[in-house]
Amino acid sequence: MRLPAVAGQFYPGSGEELEHQLDDMLHPEKEILCQGAVVPHAGYIYSGQVAAKVYSRLPKVETYVIIGPNHHGLGSPVALSRDSWRTPLGDVEPDLELADALAGSIIDHDETAHLQEHSIEVQIPFLQKRFQGFKILPILMGLQDEQTALEVGQTLSRAVQKLKRSCIVIASSDFTHYEPQETARKVDAKLLEAILNMDVPKLYERVYRYSATACGYGPIAATITATVALGAKAGQLLDYATSGDVSGDYSQVVGYAAIAFS
Numbered sequence: 001m002r003l004p005a006v007a008g009q010f011y012p013g014s015g016e017e018l019e020h021q022l023d024d025m026l027h028p029e030k031e032i033l034c035q036g037a038v039v040p041h042a043g044y045i046y047s048g049q050v051a052a053k054v055y056s057r058l059p060k061v062e063t064y065v066i067i068g069p070n071h072h073g074l075g076s077p078v079a080l081s082r083d084s085w086r087t088p089l090g091d092v093e094p095d096l097e098l099a100d101a102l103a104g105s106i107i108d109h110d111e112t113a114h115l116q117e118h119s120i121e122v123q124i125p126f127l128q129k130r131f132q133g134f135k136i137l138p139i140l141m142g143l144q145d146e147q148t149a150l151e152v153g154q155t156l157s158r159a160v161q162k163l164k165r166s167c168i169v170i171a172s173s174d175f176t177h178y179e180p181q182e183t184a185r186k187v188d189a190k191l192l193e194a195i196l197n198m199d200v201p202k203l204y205e206r207v208y209r210y211s212a213t214a215c216g217y218g219p220i221a222a223t224i225t226a227t228v229a230l231g232a233k234a235g236q237l238l239d240y241a242t243s244g245d246v247s248g249d250y251s252q253v254v255g256y257a258a259i260a261f262s
Helices: 015-025 044-055 096-101 121-130 146-163 181-196 200-209 217-229
Strands: 036-039 063-069 078-080 085-087 090-094 135-141 167-172 177-179 235-242 253-261
Touching: 015 044, 015 121, 036 044, 036 217, 044 121, 044 235, 044 253, 063 121, 063 146, 063 217, 085 121, 090 121, 096 135, 096 146, 121 167, 135 146, 135 217, 146 200, 146 217, 167 217, 177 181, 181 200, 181 217, 181 235, 181 253, 200 217, 217 253
Parallel strands: 036 167, 063 135, 063 167, 090 135
Antiparallel strands: 036 253, 078 135, 085 090, 177 253, 235 253
16 A cells, blocks of 8 residues: 655645545536646645646546656656555555556566655545546656657557557646746746647757756656557647746746646
8 A cells, every 4th residue: 555645745634625625626627538648746735726627627537547757766767556545535546457567668566666756646636536436557757768758658558558448648747947937938838839749859859958847758758659659649738837826936936737638
């Protein structure tokens, strides 16, 4: 069992309070029949409203694969979890059949990588509030170079297709970190253009050219790679905001985007 690491910090620690906050953020709209998405992973007070723009429109599928960056550097370079995950809203089971289909690939089984990491944990309560009877497959990327991202995405899409699994791949990433609002919006717009066009080489070129500080560009690239193989044609920007839009401090902001790939 993977126990909560950031309950009471990034989101409320009590089930009742968490449900109340999710109710305030989630407003189910017309579903987008998407193969993948990008969502932020900051504290709910800052990025929850942006993340909710994706979760409000996700359809129900068998398995949600959540790919996040490994901020702590613990464990394998690319690590999946086979544990059940607990939040204040209850437990979610892993898709062990899909995990088995990835055995022997670049994606290792390593629970150590997941113990302290928040980038996947903060996504699960949104799914729990919207759906029942689903499974997850959490994957952390410590290595985020282009070749690794391509291999993760290709390996994942092959396994999903082999199992004929009904699946959505979710990339967990914030965008620019701790830059002035004007800088963050300019740099993030460059990355978003490449992401919405599902152009992985251009995404990496722009990450390097603009010294971008988006923390999950590898998970985004892996998600693009997987979802293109699963039939996605383009990205749709559902929302973009920064921490300054909440705090009122625009001197050092973090950027957040909500994107659906379909």
